Amino acid sequence: MTDSDGTEYEVAVVGGGPAGLTTALYGARLGHETVLIDRGGGRAAMMADTHNVIGVTEDVSGNEFLATGREQVESYGGTFERGFVTDVERTGDGRFRLTTNDAEVLTERVVLATGFSDERPDPPLPRTGKGLHYCLHCDAYMFVDEPVYVMGHGEAAAHVAMIMLNVTGDVDLLTRGAEPTWSEETAERLDAHPVDVIHEDVSGVENDPDSGWLEALEFEDGSRREYRGGFAMYGSDYNTALAEGLGCELTEGGEIDVDDHGRTSEDGVFAVGDITPGHNQVPVAMGQGAKAGLAIHKELREFPRSAEDIEADGPVDASEVPAIPPRLLATAVAHEGHAGGPREEGEPATEPEVPATDD
Template sequence: MNEKRKFDVLVIGGGPAGLTASIYTSRADLTTAVFDKGDNTLDKAEVIENYFGFVDPISGSEILGRGRKQTKKFGTEIFDLEALSISIDDGYTVETVDGEFKGDGLVLATGVQQKKPDVENLGSFEGKGVSYCVVCDGPLFRDKKCAVLGSKDYGVKEALKLNEYTDYVSLLTDGKEVDADQRLIDRLDENGIEVITDPVTTVFGDQLLEGAIVGDEEMELDGLFIAIGTSGTLDFALKLGIDIEDGFIQTKDDLSTGLPNMYAAGDCTGGERQVSLAVGEGTEAALNLIEDLKGESNQDWG
């Protein structure tokens, strides 16, 4: 196991928020380490067409690859390691399977892990008809046959949002009753969105999604949006006493967490899961952290 290594800034997460933060801190001559365990959901996005400056669609993996290359250019060290724990003692210590890393400041950009239903072949069609974000991919399914898999408020909201792009929307509850605000349920009726409560057992297709087995029937589908919530990977945040609500880190307006020199940015803070928003939060978190570490506002460790 390696001996403890020292950096000015430690960034947990190698998605758009974490990589953007590391670009700013490295350019500010703060030694920066990024820990990226390699399960970024953006990697599975085959087409992104709403990111500023890209006339032609670009894949999520290409955006991440460019970001990694860019931040390395400024001296960031990227470690393909999972942060197993974080401790505080006149700074932050991140433990990994390859040793411990010490830092004066920390940016949490862990993203979120989507909860996945037990549906056969689901992973084979991620990015090929199966999506986890209507805002991201809804426009790609205009006037196509689609369904949202979910039974709570989040699922109903996604179905209503998807209905803005296509009239062919069903809500699949996978054997559950709809458990949502009555006002949302009423809007399903108003918009003619069918609710199907039969279990969803498998999805199928050739290169792209073609349908799902719902109950005993084959249901023809061009798109299936998973909306059953998220499972957080924020156990260490809870252990540090950071406020968590509905699986998301709660921050102040400046994205600080309430702990000295620690900020959070991107999907792990909630809100719409958009690359542009993650990049913006990564920028803001980094600029505030730079001011903490280099300016007059250096925080007291107590």
């Protein structure tokens, strides 16, 4: 429940990307006082267009997608706060205290949706989203039958270069002067694929003056190669400081280790989205958020009351239902999605009609 200062919640979500937004949506819609704290930015906000999300058209930008999600969370009674969470600690009563840059929040469950940042190569670089990309499965479709580059010198770069041959026959692998670190086996496989490995560093970028899209890259040896776009593969920087502070276990790859519903190794702490293992895709993140939201609801909901609690406290009294907090109840009955139709706060529900009798 929320106290008079609005600082106590049942669910606190840190991070406002697709995973965090979906978790917060489920929390609020299932009747739990929920706060979403987001510092802004993130990988989804960088999307020029939204791909692979059923019901969302390609012309929707990442910022538009996220803004709509925030509006939906708030429409169900969720609280949105713009801020940066600097610390999370477990309190003596088993709850969690979140410290932001200007406030503190107490919550029964905390959800970490803090994602990761792509490691960027040194400039000169094409413009992000207009020739420089990081998500193969999101953006490869844009480059079907177009000349593309893959930038990097490790295993991931070599494999992505070979994978791109599924959509185009013109792929260059740019090591940018770095010594390749892929294995001998990968080198043999790479040699067996029609991928040109270019070792000279990039010295300049040519963009279309009207659209801003990449047209070509210039190299230190004076050569010029035309590209429509490409992918930088230099690894990921996972934002796990809060999880590590709480004692959550990490995977060998540096992600937060979770079960199928986002539970971490610490009771009451969940993690969803790109900070966990798996495909870094918007629909996948949304699915993880939904599963975590449902798992949290099952842990927090009042009913059905257990046999042990019934024996200790007696049957459920009519005054105890519904269990949804008054503020969220009022929000629900006034919502456009309410079965009885929206009604003003305080307006009673329509009484059912009583069939006429012959008396």
